[in-house]
Amino acid sequence: MDEFARIRYWTEGRQSTALLQEQGVVLGIGDDAAIVETPPSVAGGELQWLMAVDTMVETVHFSDATMEAFDIGWKALAANISDIAAMGGEPRHALVSISAPPAWEPARISRLYDGLFACANAYGVAIVGGDTTSAPLHMVVSVTVMGTVTAGAAIRRAGAAPGDAVFVTGPAGMAAAGLHALLAAAAARAPLPQSASALVQAHQRPAPSVRAARMLAARGTITSLNDISDGLASEAWEIAEASGVALALRESLLPRSGSMTAYAHSCGEDPLNWILYGGEDYMLLGTIAAADAQAAKAELAAAGLPMYLIGEVEAGPAGVALIRDFAERGSGKLAEPQREALAKRGYNHFGN
Ligand SMILES: Nc1ncnc2c1ncn2[C@@H]1O[C@H](COP(=O)(O)OP(=O)(O)O)[C@@H](O)[C@H]1O
Ligand SMILES: Cc1ncc(C[n+]2csc(CCOP(=O)(O)OP(=O)(O)O)c2C)c(N)n1
Ligand SMILES: [Mg+2]
Ligand SMILES: [Mg+2]
Numbered sequence: 001m002d003e004f005a006r007i008r009y010w011t012e013g014r015q016s017t018a019l020l021q022e023q024g025v026v027l028g029i030g031d032d033a034a035i036v037e038t039p040p041s042v043a044g045g046e047l048q049w050l051m052a053v054d055t056m057v058e059t060v061h062f063s064d065a066t067m068e069a070f071d072i073g074w075k076a077l078a079a080n081i082s083d084i085a086a087m088g089g090e091p092r093h094a095l096v097s098i099s100a101p102p103a104w105e106p107a108r109i110s111r112l113y114d115g116l117f118a119c120a121n122a123y124g125v126a127i128v129g130g131d132t133t134s135a136p137l138h139m140v141v142s143v144t145v146m147g148t149v150t151a152g153a154a155i156r157r158a159g160a161a162p163g164d165a166v167f168v169t170g171p172a173g174m175a176a177a178g179l180h181a182l183l184a185a186a187a188a189r190a191p192l193p194q195s196a197s198a199l200v201q202a203h204q205r206p207a208p209s210v211r212a213a214r215m216l217a218a219r220g221t222i223t224s225l226n227d228i229s230d231g232l233a234s235e236a237w238e239i240a241e242a243s244g245v246a247l248a249l250r251e252s253l254l255p256r257s258g259s260m261t262a263y264a265h266s267c268g269e270d271p272l273n274w275i276l277y278g279g280e281d282y283m284l285l286g287t288i289a290a291a292d293a294q295a296a297k298a299e300l301a302a303a304g305l306p307m308y309l310i311g312e313v314e315a316g317p318a319g320v321a322l323i324r325d326f327a328e329r330g331s332g333k334l335a336e337p338q339r340e341a342l343a344k345r346g347y348n349h350f351g352n
């Protein structure tokens with residue numbers, strides 16, 4: 001199969017005309033560039049574009065031990081959609097670049113496209129083009145995403161102010177625990193423990209918080225927002241530095257997944273380490289005016305979406321602190337709080 005036959009095999013007839021029409025796609029895959037209508041303005045104001053790109057590299061972001069082709073496709077797009085969510089926007093279009101080594105035969109890449117299109121359809125995103133090359137050794141998948149946001153309403157990292165509440169939209173650390181379980185099972189040539197299935201799911205099929213972000217953004221009281229790709233501590237530092245404030249996170253308020261805690265204890269790992277430094281959670285970390293925090297939480301809860309208030313914003317200098325208020329790690333008992341500075345550490349492609 002030549003390059004052009006492969007592209008047709010991977011992409012033809014995969015998206016409904018209704019979705020393509022909805023996203024203003026005049027001409028999709030097949031010419032020098034896609035043609036897309038400028039989205040119409042909506043009630044409430046003009047729109048602005050949001051654009052982001054994220055790449056996944058075999059051995060860095062996935063391996064035969066951790067992800068199947070379907071998962072890689074899903075996650076490559078989900079990670080991008082998460083960046084649009086983290087601005088409070090609506091994802092619309094995506095471009096997909098594939099650099100494939102010989103071991104990735106067309107049928108395997110077609111399964112990667114199954115995952116890509118499953119995620120695209122789940123979030124209403126039109127895949128309008130891409131690029132295909134050969135590669136010597138490892139698979140590289142790069143996705144570019146375009147979205148929109150009401151002009152002036154995008155939520156940046158800068159904007160957190162002293163007195164604001166800090167929130168997350170789910171328990172961090174599950175994806176890192178899932179990765180640990182996958183690598184441990186592969187190393188021991190053992191099956192995955194049943195107890196790790198939710199963790200593995202979190203690693204392989206992240207679900208970006210688009211709905212939660214849009215509901216929060218619409219309230220007009222969110223002061224900063226980030227998605228957690230490199231770890232809670234690292235993303236908190238990004239908000240702190242961009243905003244010139246300190247974030248104080250309370251250990252007793254950090255949401256914990258029961259299966260993650262149980263799995264961590266079963267293999268002698270510290271769950272807090274995964275929560276703070278694991279990464280790839282693709283949930284949101286942000287700050288909100290304290291006066292609106294409870295109402296925002298109630299609005300999300302009514303829609304079945306979690307929101308956890310985990311700390312507060314303090315005056316600068318920029319930094320992140322963890323208030324250790326458990327008597328004994330994991331005991332659930334409260335004690336005289338100890339304040340600990342959190343390192344600016346997380347997943348970093350070139351070391352911390
Ligand atoms: N090679 C690059 N050239 C230009 N901009 C880049 C490059 N790599 C990253 N960026 C920009 O740097 C910022 C931080 O990137 P990154 O940490 O990857 O964000 P995220 O974690 O949200 O994906 C983003 O605004 C991104 O667009
Ligand atoms: C085989 C394997 N090893 C290690 C990891 C862990 N890992 C790889 S990249 C990453 C951070 C997120 O990726 P990045 O490219 O930094 O995304 P971005 O911050 O640009 O959104 C993590 C935790 C993994 N997912 N798979
Ligand atoms: Mg990135
Ligand atoms: Mg991001």
Ligand SMILES: [Mg+2]
Binds near residue numbers: 229230347
């Ligand atoms: Mg990163």
